[in-house]
Amino acid sequence: MKIILTIIFFIGSFYQSKAIDINQLRKDYILSVDDSDKADELYKKLKAVKNPDALILAYLGSVEAIQGKHAWNPVNKLSYLKKGFATIDKAVAKDPNQLEVRFLRFSLQYYVPAFLGYSKNLTVDKDRIVALVKSNHTSETKMDKSVFNTIVNFMIDSEKCNAQEIAVLRKALV
Numbered sequence: 001m002k003i004i005l006t007i008i009f010f011i012g013s014f015y016q017s018k019a020i021d022i023n024q025l026r027k028d029y030i031l032s033v034d035d036s037d038k039a040d041e042l043y044k045k046l047k048a049v050k051n052p053d054a055l056i057l058a059y060l061g062s063v064e065a066i067q068g069k070h071a072w073n074p075v076n077k078l079s080y081l082k083k084g085f086a087t088i089d090k091a092v093a094k095d096p097n098q099l100e101v102r103f104l105r106f107s108l109q110y111y112v113p114a115f116l117g118y119s120k121n122l123t124v125d126k127d128r129i130v131a132l133v134k135s136n137h138t139s140e141t142k143m144d145k146s147v148f149n150t151i152v153n154f155m156i157d158s159e160k161c162n163a164q165e166i167a168v169l170r171k172a173l174v
Contacts, residue, residue: 028041029059043067055095058100061084061088067080081112097128099129102132109125133168134172
């Protein structure tokens with residue numbers, strides 16, 4: 001009986017996590033950057049997911065950090081950032097070889113001022129992203145080519161990559 005309940009719980013959690021339309025999630029995330037209400041709505045939607053996979057967890061952490069952008073109180077801004085980075089760090093720990101998870105953390109670190117101390121993984125993430133792109137992990141993540149190209153172009157434009165890394169990234173563009 002316990003085994004059956006465990007299996008049902010696992011399957012239910014799996015389907016609840018997979019019920020999120022990842023393409024819509026990406027669109028909503030982009031909108032949340034400039035829309036406080038959209039950020040709050042997306043946060044509630046992602047927070048309700050039971051047993052989220054690494055990608056959902058990374059988006060949750062990212063939107064938590066973005067809520068800090070929309071907060072007017074400096075203490076709240078920092079609180080959201082701290083919470084967001086803690087969540088996205090959990091996502092990276094859960095699946096360190098997931099390209100989009102690494103990219104979400106990299107992009108947050110890129111935009112957050114370095115003096116706040118949240119850029120400690122910028123180089124590690126950049127190196128891992130380049131390695132993942134080089135080994136072409138898009139098929140493993142079932143990532144849309146346009147999303148992959150957006151990530152690669154962002155990395156090239158970030159000015160955080162050296163000439164050799166840029167060559168690897170350009171070669172991967174599809």
